[in-house]
Amino acid sequence: MVSATLTKLSDLDGQAPFNGCQENFKQPEAAGKHLGRKQRLSAHDVLFYEGDKAERLYEVVRGVMMLYKLLPDGRRQVVYILREGDMLGFSNRDFFDCTAEALTEVELQVFESREISTSPMMQHYVNRCLLSQMEILHEHTVLLGRKSALERVSTFLMSLVPNRGGHGCSGPNEEGRPDTKTVALSMTRQEIADYLGLTIETVSRVISQLKRRGLIKVEKQDSIHITNICGICQLTGMH
């Protein structure tokens, strides 16, 4: 539907991917003259709260963040996980509808809303970004509305394995090669539970079950070695 092949907005500012130094600003073509402001967050820092005035957009350059909403009695639902290249800070009305919190150390590229709306190229990129988030949100809606605990956790694990499970799934690479991968959760059990619409105990029990079944090994609390990717994939409810 749209044709751009950009994968990171910050790349608009130079030929090479942005790598954390302030040196190479070229003020290029259509991209506009944003200040290239960077912002750093420590794990669990809040970038903005639900209800704050929305004035900037952010791109995650490094690290992982989450968007969540709270009910008045304290129930929390994590609504979206943002990784490198993802954008956040969109708002329809003038206020954020979610709270944004860092899950790990994070490095952000900051854009003033004005910079975006004056650059067609950025507009276009932002649009793409929204569409991709929407698709993930749709998929997550199915997870929350219709999947069992085992299916939810399996789907979550698969989401951490690039190029597997999804549409362009490369399959279990025909030859009997490893089909194995170590993934960093970057989230506590509580955060995973709040993302998957479960309790911490249920998440823990499912992980133990997968361990007992020999599909995964828990290396550190937040680092899981998947010993049989295809096996996990079979449990997502999508096959």
Place this chain on the structure above:
Amino acid sequence: MVSATLTKLSDLDGQAPFNGCQENFKQPEAAGKHLGRKQRLSAHDVLFYEGDKAERLYEVVRGVMMLYKLLPDGRRQVVYILREGDMLGFSNRDFFDCTAEALTEVELQVFESREISTSPMMQHYVNRCLLSQMEILHEHTVLLGRKSALERVSTFLMSLVPNRGGHGCSGPNEEGRPDTKTVALSMTRQEIADYLGLTIETVSRVISQLKRRGLIKVEKQDSIHITNICGICQLTGMH
């Protein structure tokens, strides 16, 4: 964040809201020269299936539609409800990620993707549209992840009462005036269940409970008279 005040894309074509006749095309300013193609659907017609090639956008001019996804074993999750003024047909990759089906008789305005991407005004409008859908999706995520059956059904009913429950909630209009409203569901119990992540029986039981508590009256199967809006609102989990 964006400044437009348009509320319907089809209005771009003339000063007055589009009202179902093909007469008044003005080929105006920036809006571009789309053909103004109209399409009609009967209840339960499918506009497109998940996986179909995405080539057009649609605006709901009249009626109600839903987007849904199916799991291979037949479980269904309704992901979004579209009403007058809403747009559908967005896609990130080149294929639809959901199936779109009419819930009632529907009248659509059809746009070729090309028309959209060449008109900045339309781009801008589509952007707004996406942001608003995203916000509703976030809210629905909380419903599916964290709310009880009673809260889900109450939230659903409140979503059918304009200007109540949400951010600009006008409150129970201080004077002891009615605080009453009849809403058209435009959905069967099964469709509501699939939207709220429940079973048909649970939806039915909750509705019966609200009836017994004197908060609603079921007029026809798909028309509910809410006798105490504020009472329902208290049950949404958001107060």
Place this chain on the structure above:
DNA sequence: CGTACTATTGACCTAAATCAAAACGCGTGG
């Protein structure tokens, strides 16, 4: 009116929540 959905109600079951305790990590300071 009869046929055929659609919705409601009831009885029972189960997956996940809740409550409670034990085990594990992990950083701190001796």
Place this chain on the structure above:
DNA sequence: CCACGCGTTTTGATTTAGGTCAATAGTACG
């Protein structure tokens, strides 16, 4: 290096909200 203490995770026992299965009751339509 080890002991201590705190937070997180795991495990166990029990409860419960909502699911499943089955029968009945509406409602709509020709």
